[in-house]
Amino acid sequence: MNTRSKLIVAVVGLLLLGGGVAAYKVFRLGMPFWKGEQVHDWQIEARVSFLATGRAVKARLALPAAAVEQQSGQESGSLGYHYHIERELGEYTAVWAAEQREDGQSLYYRVRLPESTRSGGEPVPAAAVPVAGNPGLTGALAQAANSVVTRAKSLTQDPDSLFVVIFDQIRSGESSQEHVLLKSHYQKEFGQNAMIQLGIDLLELAGVPARIAYGVRLEEDSGRHPPVPLVEYHDGAYWKVRDPLDPGAVLDGRDLFVWHRGGGPLLDVTGGEGSQVVFTVAKERLPMSSLSDLRESPFLVSTILGLPLSERAVFRYIVLIPLGAFVVVLMRNIIGISTLGTFMPVLLALALLEIPLARGLIMFAVLIGAGLWFRFLLSRLNLLVVPRVAACVVIVTLLMMLMSVLSYRLGMSGGVQITLFPMIIIAWTIERMSLIWEEEGKQSALTQVAGSLVVAVLAFLFMKIGQIQYWAFYFPELLLVLLAGILLIGRYTGYRLSELFRFKTFADT
Amino acid sequence: MEETSQMKRGKWWHRWMLTPRELHERGVVGLNMRNARYLLPNNPRRLYRLVDDKLQTKALAEREGLSVPETYAVIRTPRDAARLEQKLSGHEAFVIKPACGSGGKGVLVIDGRDEQGRFIKPSGAALTPDEVRHHVANILAGLFSLSGQRDCAIAEYRVRPSKVLTDISYQGAPDIRIVMLHGYPVMAMLRAATRESDGRANLHQGALGIGIDLATGRTIRAVHHGNPLLIHPDMEVGLIGIQLPQWNKILDIAVTCQEMTGLGYLGVDIMIDETLGPLMIEVNARPGLAIQLANGVGLLRRLEPVVKQHTRHPGFGHAEKIAFSQSHFGA
Numbered sequence: 001m002n003t004r005s006k007l008i009v010a011v012v013g014l015l016l017l018g019g020g021v022a023a024y025k026v027f028r029l030g031m032p033f034w035k036g037e038q039v040h041d042w043q044i045e046a047r048v049s050f051l052a053t054g055r056a057v058k059a060r061l062a063l064p065a066a067a068v069e070q071q072s073g074q075e076s077g078s079l080g081y082h083y084h085i086e087r088e089l090g091e092y093t094a095v096w097a098a099e100q101r102e103d104g105q106s107l108y109y110r111v112r113l114p115e116s117t118r119s120g121g122e123p124v125p126a127a128a129v130p131v132a133g134n135p136g137l138t139g140a141l142a143q144a145a146n147s148v149v150t151r152a153k154s155l156t157q158d159p160d161s162l163f164v165v166i167f168d169q170i171r172s173g174e175s176s177q178e179h180v181l182l183k184s185h186y187q188k189e190f191g192q193n194a195m196i197q198l199g200i201d202l203l204e205l206a207g208v209p210a211r212i213a214y215g216v217r218l219e220e221d222s223g224r225h226p227p228v229p230l231v232e233y234h235d236g237a238y239w240k241v242r243d244p245l246d247p248g249a250v251l252d253g254r255d256l257f258v259w260h261r262g263g264g265p266l267l268d269v270t271g272g273e274g275s276q277v278v279f280t281v282a283k284e285r286l287p288m289s290s291l292s293d294l295r296e297s298p299f300l301v302s303t304i305l306g307l308p309l310s311e312r313a314v315f316r317y318i319v320l321i322p323l324g325a326f327v328v329v330l331m332r333n334i335i336g337i338s339t340l341g342t343f344m345p346v347l348l349a350l351a352l353l354e355i356p357l358a359r360g361l362i363m364f365a366v367l368i369g370a371g372l373w374f375r376f377l378l379s380r381l382n383l384l385v386v387p388r389v390a391a392c393v394v395i396v397t398l399l400m401m402l403m404s405v406l407s408y409r410l411g412m413s414g415g416v417q418i419t420l421f422p423m424i425i426i427a428w429t430i431e432r433m434s435l436i437w438e439e440e441g442k443q444s445a446l447t448q449v450a451g452s453l454v455v456a457v458l459a460f461l462f463m464k465i466g467q468i469q470y471w472a473f474y475f476p477e478l479l480l481v482l483l484a485g486i487l488l489i490g491r492y493t494g495y496r497l498s499e500l501f502r503f504k505t506f507a508d509t
Numbered sequence: 510m511e512e513t514s515q516m517k518r519g520k521w522w523h524r525w526m527l528t529p530r531e532l533h534e535r536g537v538v539g540l541n542m543r544n545a546r547y548l549l550p551n552n553p554r555r556l557y558r559l560v561d562d563k564l565q566t567k568a569l570a571e572r573e574g575l576s577v578p579e580t581y582a583v584i585r586t587p588r589d590a591a592r593l594e595q596k597l598s599g600h601e602a603f604v605i606k607p608a609c610g611s612g613g614k615g616v617l618v619i620d621g622r623d624e625q626g627r628f629i630k631p632s633g634a635a636l637t638p639d640e641v642r643h644h645v646a647n648i649l650a651g652l653f654s655l656s657g658q659r660d661c662a663i664a665e666y667r668v669r670p671s672k673v674l675t676d677i678s679y680q681g682a683p684d685i686r687i688v689m690l691h692g693y694p695v696m697a698m699l700r701a702a703t704r705e706s707d708g709r710a711n712l713h714q715g716a717l718g719i720g721i722d723l724a725t726g727r728t729i730r731a732v733h734h735g736n737p738l739l740i741h742p743d744m745e746v747g748l749i750g751i752q753l754p755q756w757n758k759i760l761d762i763a764v765t766c767q768e769m770t771g772l773g774y775l776g777v778d779i780m781i782d783e784t785l786g787p788l789m790i791e792v793n794a795r796p797g798l799a800i801q802l803a804n805g806v807g808l809l810r811r812l813e814p815v816v817k818q819h820t821r822h823p824g825f826g827h828a829e830k831i832a833f834s835q836s837h838f839g840a
Binding site: 499 | 526527531532533535539540545546639640643646647711714732805
């Protein structure tokens with residue numbers, strides 16, 4: 001078989017395989033092929049981790065009643081653990097139990113929620129009217145707390161308004177003597193959640209029963225984050241949950257989901273140390289039914305949907321890299337743009353995905369410009385190559401820090417995503433550019449950098465398309481189709497667009 | 510006047526570009542075609558190291574009895590680099606180049622020394638021994654090598670180009686590039702430096718590409734940045750109709766290079782020394798396409814007959830191949 005027919009076989013095979021799996025998913029499993037405007041669901045994953053001490057382990061994680069009762073696609077992952085859901089007085093708890101465990105353990109619980117304005121923090125009637133407790137403050141602390149409460153109560157008697165007044169005072173950094181005293185005491189006593197505990201105790205002193213609750217912020221990009229502490233209080237008839245950082249507002253179910261209320265502990269681990277729970281949130285665009293079909297289908301391994309959410313989040317970017325590589329192939333072999341380093345533009349494009357385009361380009365230009373200047377200073381020292389590039393990395397790092405401080409000072413919020421900017425690549429780019437500058441002249445160096453930038457921006461624009469992202473993530477088998485395309489370009493023997501201009505003087509011959 | 514006549518002959522877009530079809534009609538080979546059709550099938554990977562490492566190429570050439578610039582010293586370690594001056598003490602002029610460099614990168618030409626012991630470049634600029642050692646250290650660190658891996662530096666005879674060639678080159682030494690397929694010379698050009706190219710023979714940087722008639726060794730056409738011209742922009746001498754000395758010997762060297770490396774598609778770089786005659790400088794396994802512009806002929810016009818000839822007479826020898834090329838590819 002000659003190379004040509006081998007190529008055809010490979011391309012057809014890839015097209016059939018990739019297209020076939022995709023078609024199966026669309027037509028048999030009912031996965032929507034187009035991204036469309038369909039509402040998405042939220043997937044929330046709780047990850048419990050602790051260090052087991054070698055004895056029997058039992059971990060209890062409070063679950064949101066709303067989600068459990070809706071039967072909305074919940075599951076748990078935990079190798080070797082016995083798992084069940086315990087129900088007690090309308091409250092649900094996930095229980096994992098195992099004998100003799102050692103070292104780090106992680107348990108997963110995943111639940112799926114439809115997007116809605118309901119946060120789970122809506123008023124619920126109390127079974128019995130609760131009585132406000134006494135925080136048990138003594139001496140000067142009790143006096144200070146009492147005078148704060150009396151002042152608040154002189155403003156209003158209504159529990160809702162009291163909540164707002166008290167938390168506004170705490171939040172706005174009220175600097176009366178009493179507040180300073182109370183704050184420093186609570187800071188020592190409770191640490192992280194000190195301000196919330198202070199507010200709860202003040203509410204209780206004012207005769208409003210209050211307790212801590214926990215929520216999850218519905219933001220896809222924030223990665224793993226700890227539960228958001230909230231406050232639940234009783235207004236005389238109902239228990240209500242509010243965010244102490246925004247006391248005046250009713251919780252918006254589009255931003256925040258109340259995971260646990262009712263006063264009990266969120267997480268309780270026996271037989272383990274240093275336990276903590278973190279949440280990962282992701283949008284899920286597939287309908288519930290097709291998702292469960294997909295999980296049972298033989299393509300389970302081929303899809304990333306079976307992975308824990310936190311790992312899945314990484315794949316959102318990883319699946320985009322081949323798309324960027326494809327753009328580079330297209331630009332180099334069909335258009336004929338020369339770039340500095342083959343795949344440098346892809347990394348640059350990935351960085352651009354995280355930063356607004358204009359700012360990313362300005363940053364790149366400033367980094368390259370300043371880096372080149374330093375590089376020419378360094379070249380007077382006659383350094384060897386590797387130390388010189390390393391010196392460049394240091395300079396680039398410092399420049400980036402300087403730039404993020406500057407952009408913050410100038411009021412450009414959002415900061416600069418330092419980690420994602422490929423610093424080593426930039427340092428190498430500077431090194432290679434300065435070499436080309438010296439060897440082939442500045443024009444050649446500038447055209448190559450400009451070429452890299454153009455390719456990077458095109459790759460970025462391509463990877464930015466929502467439909468493309470959707471296909472790459474939900475139909476990763478379509479990457480095989482992309483591969484077929486790359487193979488075909490790999491055998492393209494026609495002219496590059498740039499060559500049509502390069503050889504224009506042949507018109508006379 | 511000239512412009513209007515040009516407009517009359519060509520289509521309006523010819524000022525800026527040619528269509529793929531027009532390029533194909535003229536037999537122009539693009540990079541994709543060169544790679545897919547001529548490089549990949551004819552140049553097996555394992556042979557590349559023979560030509561990518563100039564030490565190996567030189568050793569091969571010497572075994573075949575080809576003349577190459579005499580090697581003064583090979584610098585492999587920083588210790589060697591420290592003793593550079595001792596090693597080169599007997600030589601006024603020399604060239605330092607990376608063994609695995611490409612495209613003339615990292616080549617340092619020294620014409621002589623001044624009273625303070627500094628090295629003088631052809632441009633007249635002086636380098637301290639420290640600067641030369643630093644350049645060698647850069648070469649050793651792999652700064653100019655193809656894949657960035659550690660390299661060694663070669664110090665060798667500095668070619669004194671014959672007068673015919675220095676007349677048409679600004680400072681730098683011109684070299685001759687011959688592209689070959691299956692051992693048949695298919696196209697040749699002379700690369701001459703200009704003030705703009707800073708003494709280098711790199712067409713990208715503004716050196717002149719001068720096409721050579723394969724049959725006679727006479728220059729037939731010259732281009733600067735792709736545009737034809739008749740007179741050297743700096744030296745103000747005519748570029749066309751110059752007879753290169755010992756042309757048959759040059760072709761002979763080129764064909765021998767193909768035989769000794771086994772590469773199917775290659776470019777051979779040759780310089781003509783005033784006293785030593787043609788010297789083989791290096792062999793390039795990925796020769797560029799600018800040679801088409803210098804000759805005003807598409808490579809395909811020459812490559813296709815060679816392929817046909819090669820399949821018909823696979824056993825043709827040295828002399829037969831040269832004879833075929835000279836009779837078919839003359840101007």
